[in-house]
Amino acid sequence: MTPRHNPEVWPVVHDERLALLRDLENLSAKQWETQSLCPGWDVHDVLAHLTDSAKATRWGFIRRMVLAGFDFDKDNAVGIATQRCVDPAQTLAGFRDVLGRTSTPPAAPATRLVEAFVHGEDIRRPLGMRGDYPASPVAKALAYQLRTSVKMGGGKERAAGYTLVATDTTFGHGAGQEVHGKAIALLLAVSGRPVAPDELTGPGAGAFVERTRG
Incomplete structure (x- = not known):
């Protein structure tokens, strides 16, 4: 079974994306600048990364890694810059557009769960929120x-x-x-x-x- 069609993963990922969207809909401008649990990334950066990751495809990921010299940090920086808008509301709108996507880089299905849960807490904990995870x-x-x-x-x-x-x-x-x-x-x-x-x-x-x- 391919990661794209895994019925044990995608419903959970989609639910987590929607829950995060709802948690972030009323953030203040200052809250968007809150340092996340990811060193060097604020809350706005992590959301942009999640949008970029949701849009990733197997061949697109490989192409980007080649262009980045197989440097994951460099590739992540490019992805964040691409998906992060000046206005966080626009970045959030971009995230809303990918809620139901099932595209994925060439990785195990469980990586989609890791990303949803860990990055969800990367954002929520510094903001004083906690997710209700299955x-x-x-x-x-x-x-x-x-x-x-x-x-x-x-x-x-x-x-x-x-x-x-x-x-x-x-x-x-x-x-x-x-x-x-x-x-x-x-x-x-x-x-x-x-x-x-x-x-x-x-x-x-x-x-x-x-x-x-x-």
């Missing part, structure tokens, strides 16, 4: 990140030596000291995002949080 699809995104090297945008190395246990769905991974938390908190941590100390518990929680922050 635990089972979040766990699928988490499982993908745990199989994927940090060099490829995953979190395999960050979780090495720990047993991660989700408290809101059936999920366990690894060997070592246990770390317990909601699937979204575990996903953010292994993806290199900061989480609050009280979001993760268990004998390995403290050291695990310190590692993921590093």
Whole structure:
């Protein structure tokens, strides 16, 4: 089954895009400038990136990577510059136009879930918002990140030596000291995002949080 036609992924992604759109519809100009959880990107940048990613196609992605010299950061910067408008309302309108798209770069279907959940929190947490994410699809995104090297945008190395246990769905991974938390908190941590100390518990929680922050 191709990523473009995966029925376990796209309904969730579409729901998450719509939920994010609704959360951002009434932001002030100052809020759009809020630093996101992505270093160097504000909230406006992350939304532009999500729009650019939603428009990506397999061959278009390959072509752009060639032009960027296979530099992901450079390609992301080009995508943000293309989709970010002077007026955030126009950028939001562009995001609205891609809500139902199923185009994708040449990547595993779970990457679409990772992007929806992690970038959703990249935006929401600095704004004092929290998303209501479905635990089972979040766990699928988490499982993908745990199989994927940090060099490829995953979190395999960050979780090495720990047993991660989700408290809101059936999920366990690894060997070592246990770390317990909601699937979204575990996903953010292994993806290199900061989480609050009280979001993760268990004998390995403290050291695990310190590692993921590093």
